[in-house]
Amino acid sequence: MATYKKRGYKPKNKGEEQRFDEQESTTAEVFSSLDEGASKTEAWVSKNQNYILGVIGVIAVALLGFLAYNQFVQKPKDANAANELYYPQQYFDQALNATSEKDSLYNLALNGAEGKYGFLDIIDEYPGTKAANLANYSAGMAYLNMQKYQEAITHLSDFSSDDAILGAMAKGGLGDAFMQLNQPAEALGYYEEALAHSTNDYTTPKYLYKAGITAMELGQNDKAVQYFQKIKDEFSGSDEAKSIDAFIGMAKSGQ
Numbered sequence: 417m418a419t420y421k422k423r424g425y426k427p428k429n430k431g432e433e434q435r436f437d438e439q440e441s442t443t444a445e446v447f448s449s450l451d452e453g454a455s456k457t458e459a460w461v462s463k464n465q466n467y468i469l470g471v472i473g474v475i476a477v478a479l480l481g482f483l484a485y486n487q488f489v490q491k492p493k494d495a496n497a498a499n500e501l502y503y504p505q506q507y508f509d510q511a512l513n514a515t516s517e518k519d520s521l522y523n524l525a526l527n528g529a530e531g532k533y534g535f536l537d538i539i540d541e542y543p544g545t546k547a548a549n550l551a552n553y554s555a556g557m558a559y560l561n562m563q564k565y566q567e568a569i570t571h572l573s574d575f576s577s578d579d580a581i582l583g584a585m586a587k588g589g590l591g592d593a594f595m596q597l598n599q600p601a602e603a604l605g606y607y608e609e610a611l612a613h614s615t616n617d618y619t620t621p622k623y624l625y626k627a628g629i630t631a632m633e634l635g636q637n638d639k640a641v642q643y644f645q646k647i648k649d650e651f652s653g654s655d656e657a658k659s660i661d662a663f664i665g666m667a668k669s670g671q
Contacts, residue, residue, distance in 0.1 A: 497547030503532040508554050511561070522558040539571075549575060553586055565593040580614035587613055588623050595630065604630040621647050621654035625663075632667055640667040 504525040511521035528534030533541065535555040542548045556572035559565070572590050577583040591606035607627040611620060628643035644664045647657050 494545050494547065497538055497542035497545040500533045500538050500542070501535075501547040501551060504528060504534045504538070504551075505554065508535075508558060511558070519562055522562050526555055526558055539574075549577070553577070553582060556586070557589055560589050560593055563596070565596050568593045580616055581619060584610040584613040584616075584619040584623065588619065588626070591623070591626065591630075595626075600630050600633050604634060604636075617651065617654065621651035621656040624651070625656040625660075628663060628667065632670065635670075637667045637670040 507525035535551040538551040552575040559568035587610035595603035631640040
């Protein structure tokens with residue numbers, strides 16, 4: 417057990433006095449070492465202070481530049497892009513609900529009219545904005561509905577979102593495009609990505625069904641049964657569940 421020297425305390429014998437002397441010597445060496453280290457640090461800082469101040473200055477300038485860019489460039493750019501998106505989105509929504517001349521409406525949404533930007537203009541003029549990202553989604557879906565599948569793939573691949581519905585729809589749209597291009601293996605991969613993106617009553621049964629059909633086309637009947645069974649067990653109220661027993665039977669017969 418260590419013995420600590422109290423103020424006014426005198427060693428009882430020479431052995432104890434020697435231990436106190438050794439302790440004081442060790443303590444002095446420690447403080448001496450710390451003082452020496454501090455002196456070296458101070459000397460290094462003094463020698464390199466111009467370099468240190470320069471680095472700090474660069475970091476400060478970069479931070480101020482980023483804040484200024486975000487405040488005076490990016491935010492106004494985002495606001496302008498969002499305003500521009502309103503016009504083509506109206507044509508896109510009209511095309512979705514139209515019974516005729518859908519392609520004409522989609523073209524207006526893509527290319528704009530009357531001096532207004534379309535989705536493609538927004539993508540080119542406002543890169544890096546949320547509006548440009550959304551424009552990629554809408555452009556991709558427009559091309560998909562116009563049966564221009566390669567263009568749909570290009571734009572849907574450029575879209576990213578954490579939104580449960582839009583993210584799944586974009587992946588599912590890519591699956592539809594590859595399916596139409598007779599590339600079922602790629603299509604199944606995207607349907608599965610759509611399923612992994614989120615679980616909800618709208619997109620999940622839709623892509624379980626498409627994944628099951630595609631798996632059957634690829635001869636993966638075990639996987640198809642799993643997808644169809646999940647519709648029956650977990651989404652029995654969906655449209656896809658209405659004839660799901662027949663598809664389960666077909667998939668099982670092909671195992």
